[in-house]
Amino acid sequence: ETLFQTVPTVDLTAPVAERGATLRSALQRWGFFYVKNHGVATALVDEQFAAAKAVFALPTEAKRDLTFEPTLDIGWLASQGLDEDSGKLDTKEGFLLSTNGLFRRNVSLDLQDPLRGSRLKWPPVPGYEATMRRWTRELYALNQKLNEALFDAVGLDAAERHRLASRPFVIVKQLRYAPTRDLGAGAHADWGSLTVLVTDDVPGLEILTEDGWLPVPPRPDCFIVNAGDQVDFWTRGFFKSSNHRVRPTSHQVRFSTALFAYFDYDVLVTPLAEIPEVNLSRPLSPGITTGDYFAFKLCESVGKAPEECRPSVQDAPQGGSAEL
Numbered sequence: 001e002t003l004f005q006t007v008p009t010v011d012l013t014a015p016v017a018e019r020g021a022t023l024r025s026a027l028q029r030w031g032f033f034y035v036k037n038h039g040v041a042t043a044l045v046d047e048q049f050a051a052a053k054a055v056f057a058l059p060t061e062a063k064r065d066l067t068f069e070p071t072l073d074i075g076w077l078a079s080q081g082l083d084e085d086s087g088k089l090d091t092k093e094g095f096l097l098s099t100n101g102l103f104r105r106n107v108s109l110d111l112q113d114p115l116r117g118s119r120l121k122w123p124p125v126p127g128y129e130a131t132m133r134r135w136t137r138e139l140y141a142l143n144q145k146l147n148e149a150l151f152d153a154v155g156l157d158a159a160e161r162h163r164l165a166s167r168p169f170v171i172v173k174q175l176r177y178a179p180t181r182d183l184g185a186g187a188h189a190d191w192g193s194l195t196v197l198v199t200d201d202v203p204g205l206e207i208l209t210e211d212g213w214l215p216v217p218p219r220p221d222c223f224i225v226n227a228g229d230q231v232d233f234w235t236r237g238f239f240k241s242s243n244h245r246v247r248p249t250s251h252q253v254r255f256s257t258a259l260f261a262y263f264d265y266d267v268l269v270t271p272l273a274e275i276p277e278v279n280l281s282r283p284l285s286p287g288i289t290t291g292d293y294f295a296f297k298l299c300e301s302v303g304k305a306p307e308e309c310r311p312s313v314q315d316a317p318q319g320g321s322a323e324l
């Protein structure tokens, strides 16, 4: 059966009811879907990948100068996620940009330039800044459309839509996977609301299903969207935050760029009391803000114990080095 399974495609231009029904069944069963007619021009996708390639091609010294740290909202990550299954380090390297200060409040996010106000140190690549500002704006807008579809799919009222996601917190992360067959990204779930993944044409992404690992290969003109932990928590498990990984099947370099979206940074995310026509089995639990959940996951991801990861820090940590 596995051979013929594939995650569904949501057409963003389809009638609302159809779009909602596809999204709903996709997130319920897989936690993933392809999105087509997403509105982002192919030329911009190409331009963004050219920018990513140029950044990763910088000499290691130059990249080290750009190493991500908590006083910046941009920076290079020399990998290395730990795969939960094998205990081995993965091979990806990343370059991230964030909207609103990873450790600060997002007070005045500019929807036309979501990176405005971020503390950014741009890499010495001509055109990079302009391309990435545009990319972030367009993907930010796409995330808002996807949120509409998500909210339609659970029948959310207007006030609650506004409360949860009028100024979402996002992180853009460009990724480069080394040309080896080693695990590119270890098994993990994403932390936020929705992730939009734009990949080149090299396969590698796999999602964990009841029947094992299912490849989610690139499809022309489609992006890949998945639900993160916040959506799983908020829908009490109705929509899944599925584990996934990147396992290259060829010795080709692979590039992908993710938009990790969250609900608004300061909003208290509380589990839904009800979803029409759904019998929610997971009990209600207290809410947590995006900022607190993010800080908790970040702390946990650097190997700290849960009791060391008590949420609430809204200001940049003083001194110390980032291990993100």
Ligand SMILES: O=C(O)CCC(=O)C(=O)O
Pocket: 175, 185, 190, 197, 199, 204, 205, 244, 245, 246, 256, 257, 258
């Ligand atoms: O590159 C990919 O296809 C997936 C990346 C990913 O899952 C992540 O960075 O969270």
Ligand SMILES: [Fe+2]
Pocket: 188, 189, 190, 195, 244
């Ligand atoms: Fe992921």
